[in-house]
Amino acid sequence: MVAETDDLPVAGYLCLKQVLDEAEILDVAVDSRARGRGIGRALVLWAASFCREHAVCVLALEVRVGNVEAISLYEGMGFREVGRRRKYYENGDDAILMDLNIGETEECDAV
Template sequence: MTEADLDAVLAIEQACFPRAWTRQHFLSELASPHATTVVAEQDGRLAGYLCMNVLLDEAEILDVAVDPSLQRSGIGAALVGWACDEAGRRGAAVVRLEVRATSQPAIALYERFGFVRSGLRKAYYENGIDAVLMDLNLAEEEFDAV
């Protein structure tokens, strides 16, 4: 992901999330030495993106989204698979994330990669939606970008 991608990234972010990240938030991620960002393209256009931090032996997927018109086409799986591979290459032993409890397709995707539910943050998101905390122990799992 580069600054030139941000208009397309922000359009997807706003289409996917009620409380979307701002341009400044993405700029901060791009400037962070711990951040890893990536975009996926399909037919010459930005189709999705992922932001992750890796610090010492832990990685955290902070934001991942796919253009709503392209969801369920394998782009999200490719992004998550890439993130898990990249976290391992950068020395992480675990990958963590949080997801809206109401986002069953996302939870199912993460579980396909071996993520397990590790906690719950009550009323974390807008409208009182809980956040499901999920972890993937990289030493115990093998995964493929499906």
């Protein structure tokens, strides 16, 4: 999904992967000139909406520890930390694993 603004043809983007009833945000980024205007939240809201429409139960992602902007965005939308990959990044930073339970369908209740 690509977010456009009047001045930027690609103000931000989000890559989403779905496998059966699980989905993962592979990448999300907003052009530095367009940050702080709600575009990041709109992109993640789109992903959650896509999951609801496609019977996805859990939306997952990983984020670098210390990425306060992204972690604040995700926590504000209901994502919760479910684990960590120690020293995942080249510089030794951990990756935080986060999930958002979509869980509004009967199939999800059974998981």
